[in-house]
Amino acid sequence: MTKKLALLNLLLFLFQTLSAQDSPSLRISQKFIEAKVGEQVEIKIEQTGQGSIVMKNAPKNAELSDEGIFKWLIPATSEDSKITVEFFLIDSTKLIDIESVFIKIIPDYDPPKFFIHSNQELKNGFYELHPGQTIELSVLGYASQDSSKVILDHFFNDNEGEYHIGNGKVEIIHNQLTFKWTPLEIHLKQKYFSLTVNAHDTQGQNSQQVFLFIITRKNEPPYFKFPVLDEYLMHANEALEVDLTVIDPDQDSLHFNMNIPTSEGNPKMSNGKFYWKLNQYQIDKLKKQFPLKVELEVSEVGTDDPITITKTFLIKRSIKNEPPRILNLQNEDVYEGLPFHRTIFIQDVNDDFSDLKFEIIGAPQGMTWKERNDAVELDWTPDYNIIGIELKPKKFDMLMVAEDPDGSIDQRAFTLTVHHRENTEITYQSYLDYRDEAIFLIDNLSEMHIDLERRETRVKNLKKGLSVMTMLFAGYTAAGNVFPDGTAAKQAVPYIGIMAAIAGGANAFGFNDLNKYGSLRSQIFLLQQKLIYVLAILREYNIDGPSSLNLENAEFRDQLSSYEQWMVQDKLNFKSYYNSYKGMNYIQKRTKKQVKRSARMGKAPEGLLFIDLTKI
Numbered sequence: 083m084t085k086k087l088a089l090l091n092l093l094l095f096l097f098q099t100l101s102a103q104d105s106p107s108l109r110i111s112q113k114f115i116e117a118k119v120g121e122q123v124e125i126k127i128e129q130t131g132q133g134s135i136v137m138k139n140a141p142k143n144a145e146l147s148d149e150g151i152f153k154w155l156i157p158a159t160s161e162d163s164k165i166t167v168e169f170f171l172i173d174s175t176k177l178i179d180i181e182s183v184f185i186k187i188i189p190d191y192d193p194p195k196f197f198i199h200s201n202q203e204l205k206n207g208f209y210e211l212h213p214g215q216t217i218e219l220s221v222l223g224y225a226s227q228d229s230s231k232v233i234l235d236h237f238f239n240d241n242e243g244e245y246h247i248g249n250g251k252v253e254i255i256h257n258q259l260t261f262k263w264t265p266l267e268i269h270l271k272q273k274y275f276s277l278t279v280n281a282h283d284t285q286g287q288n289s290q291q292v293f294l295f296i297i298t299r300k301n302e303p304p305y306f307k308f309p310v311l312d313e314y315l316m317h318a319n320e321a322l323e324v325d326l327t328v329i330d331p332d333q334d335s336l337h338f339n340m341n342i343p344t345s346e347g348n349p350k351m352s353n354g355k356f357y358w359k360l361n362q363y364q365i366d367k368l369k370k371q372f373p374l375k376v377e378l379e380v381s382e383v384g385t386d387d388p389i390t391i392t393k394t395f396l397i398k399r400s401i402k403n404e405p406p407r408i409l410n411l412q413n414e415d416v417y418e419g420l421p422f423h424r425t426i427f428i429q430d431v432n433d434d435f436s437d438l439k440f441e442i443i444g445a446p447q448g449m450t451w452k453e454r455n456d457a458v459e460l461d462w463t464p465d466y467n468i469i470g471i472e473l474k475p476k477k478f479d480m481l482m483v484a485e486d487p488d489g490s491i492d493q494r495a496f497t498l499t500v501h502h503r504e505n506t507e508i509t510y511q512s513y514l515d516y517r518d519e520a521i522f523l524i525d526n527l528s529e530m531h532i533d534l535e536r537r538e539t540r541v542k543n544l545k546k547g548l549s550v551m552t553m554l555f556a557g558y559t560a561a562g563n564v565f566p567d568g569t570a571a572k573q574a575v576p577y578i579g580i581m582a583a584i585a586g587g588a589n590a591f592g593f594n595d596l597n598k599y600g601s602l603r604s605q606i607f608l609l610q611q612k613l614i615y616v617l618a619i620l621r622e623y624n625i626d627g628p629s630s631l632n633l634e635n636a637e638f639r640d641q642l643s644s645y646e647q648w649m650v651q652d653k654l655n656f657k658s659y660y661n662s663y664k665g666m667n668y669i670q671k672r673t674k675k676q677v678k679r680s681a682r683m684g685k686a687p688e689g690l691l692f693i694d695l696t697k698i
Contacts, residue, residue: 106131194281212300223281302331327354405490
């Protein structure tokens with residue numbers, strides 16, 4: 083029974099196998115494919131039995147060869163990321179089998195990248211800046227596919243709502259960002275700043291770049307207070323002193339390191355000065371070592387970026403020659419605008435004065451020195467621009483050097499301290515300007531006042547005369563009925579009446595603005611007297627030139643400043659009075675006559691009537 087069952091199963095298997103081989107069908111080598119943009123997809127479509135293969139839902143440009151090979155080059159602008167292609171096996175009109183292929187397209191692009199250019203060096207991830215130092219940063223966002231579709235935005239200090247920083251300027255054009263910034267002193271308080279730049283593309287890819295800035299005070303290098311020479315001369319039994327005082331503008335601690343090839347005579351540094359004294363025996367003992375080379379190194383201590391300065395000088399021994407001696411030189415106080423003069427006497431027992439050479443190291447601009455009468459004449463007048471707006475004294479540390487023909491020298495350090503002084507020339511010019519303007523106004527106000535006074539008197543007299551004539555003519559006319567008919571008096575009555583009417587009309591019409599003369603004249607008189615009073619006050623200070631002592635008088639300067647401010651309103655009042663004066667009828671007639679007269683003479687009209695108010 084078991085053998086029969088096994089034989090039956092074998093026969094059944096063989097039947098199914100033969101049946102499957104006879105039934106047409108499709109077979110696809112790969113039903114799921116992942117491919118990138120730009121790659122070519124290639125699939126083998128196999129069939130068994132009779133029938134033809136038909137392709138449906140295939141993407142554009144896809145091909146199916148007669149050998150059953152499906153090919154498709156995935157374009158860069160593919161709209162669909164998932165595509166299903168169906169293949170049908172058809173025998174005549176009968177559908178025999180269906181298979182499909184699923185293609186997943188993987189975009190071939192990377193997130194945007196940055197190209198960065200800066201005029202400052204990146205140190206330890208930071209751009210280190212000092213107040214007054216400018217950074218120019220350029221950030222270009224680009225993509226391997228299409229950089230024109232990259233968009234940039236930014237914010238500062240990790241705050242997405244902060245788009246500005248101090249006096250910095252950010253400009254974004256297309257896919258490029260430029261940042262220009264010059265930190266100020268106030269930025270030292272915050273010290274750390276950041277700029278975040280984001281790049282976005284149309285595929286939804288994002289990139290971010292963060293720039294860090296640290297604001298520090300610029301470390302100013304130390305310097306020698308007085309110039310240090312290259313050579314010095316050692317004399318037996320005389321101390322050699324060299325002022326090696328070093329000043330650090332940032333007041334950093336300093337470390338001195340001096341290298342001198344001998345310890346003979348105990349050379350030493352104390353309070354910034356080098357001191358060394360040798361007797362004749364010691365000099366002779368070291369004569370083979372002369373000239374001695376001294377090396378000095380001064381370094382800052384405790385700073386992030388310490389600065390070191392060095393100086394090397396030679397010490398030569400004196401051989402019988404006595405060096406020159408600078409006898410009188412000391413620290414002095416000088417003042418702006420005032421000449422400074424000193425006669426410096428030089429002594430040299432070996433050489434003539436004319437053979438000596440002189441130099442002042444560190445001298446301010448404009449200082450001169452001349453050799454005269456076996457002495458050096460030092461001259462200097464400090465400018466008014468030496469002292470800053472804070473009016474703090476400024477010091478000039480100098481070194482005078484006298485050298486003889488043998489190279490022996492003497493040198494003396496001295497300091498001139500310049501103090502602020504009022505610029506009397508400017509004050510004097512201000513005084514002259516005010517005085518000239520006041521005199522100009524007084525003269526013209528006086529001329530207008532006199533003219534108005536004359537006119538007012540003339541009008542009053544004329545008005546009085548017309549009034550009398552009006553009364554006489556009116557009385558004569560009223561008495562006309564007493565004259566006999568036919569007489570000359572009787573016939574003259576109508577004409578006398580007409581004259582009375584004319585005189586009365588002129589009296590009423592022509593002089594009704596008489597009160598304007600008096601009002602304007604009073605205003606002119608008050609302004610004139612005020613200016614005369616102010617000039618009288620200023621004359622009390624006896625200002626007769628730019629060197630007058632009272633030009634430095636604070637009370638005088640304050641009064642002059644107040645009067646200059648008053649002059650602005652005084653000029654406005656003058657212009658108002660002048661316009662009213664020019665508006666008078668008789669002045670207008672006089673102006674027209676003067677213009678015609680000047681035109682006939684071929685010249686421009688001049689005088690009070692033709693003042694140019696724009697120049698006042």
